[in-house]
């Protein structure tokens with residue numbers, strides 16, 4: 001179980017989480033006219049460990065980097081997109097069309113990462129049968145049926161924490177295989193389902209701690 005939590009598709013979550021960062025960086029370098037790039041240069045720019053960067057890139061790249069020159073940036077971007085499945089668009093359903101849900105539905109940038117939110121659900125009658133970000137919002141009694149019929153593989157949970165598990169169970173019944181959970185609560189799922197938690201409180205705690213320590217140092 002612990003292993004499942006730390007591994008995704010055979011690679012560690014930590015490595016996987018670094019890949020979109022490399023991708024973003026490489027795209028910028030390519031736009032700036034960089035044609036080849038070495039692992040040490042990437043490590044230096046992104047303030048990462050060079051050995052780690054080499055390992056990450058070796059896992060993704062189809063051709064090894066050349067001595068001194070490194071990788072061809074365009075090829076590395078392509079290999080990374082293929083590895084991450086950015087070209088196989090997965091359709092997603094979002095549940096909970098409140099402040100956060102509306103923002104996610106209106107955001108146009110997920111498609112470049114292979115995720116397209118195509119519909120949403122909410123238990124509030126005032127929100128259903130409307131559109132947000134051009135996506136239709138359906139009542140909850142349609143969830144399992146519509147998710148199955150539309151072959152939805154990703155469920156996005158943006159309901160209050162107290163309702164997240166029941167929503168999760170219904171998404172799983174509807175055939176969803178991956179859950180992107182924004183509710184600050186632990187979700188229990190069957191082994192074949194992956195949960196990715198987006199806990200903003202954790203990120204904010206890190207910022208607060210950093211500022212607190214910086215303040216203390218400033219006072220010394």
Ligand SMILES: NC(=O)c1ccc[n+]([C@@H]2O[C@H](COP(=O)([O-])OP(=O)(O)OC[C@H]3O[C@@H](n4cnc5c(N)ncnc54)[C@H](O)[C@@H]3O)[C@@H](O)[C@H]2O)c1
Nearest residue numbers: 096097098099100101122123124158159160161163182183
């Ligand atoms: N707003 C943020 O910036 C933010 C940030 C981080 C995490 N979150 C988390 O995301 C979740 C949503 O936050 P929010 O601020 O958008 O809340 P919100 O109250 O604005 O929206 C929640 C939505 O969920 C719907 N809902 C409630 N129970 C439901 C159920 N059982 N089935 C279907 N729909 C249901 C409500 O009708 C509402 O539209 C919360 O768990 C919150 O902790 C929010």
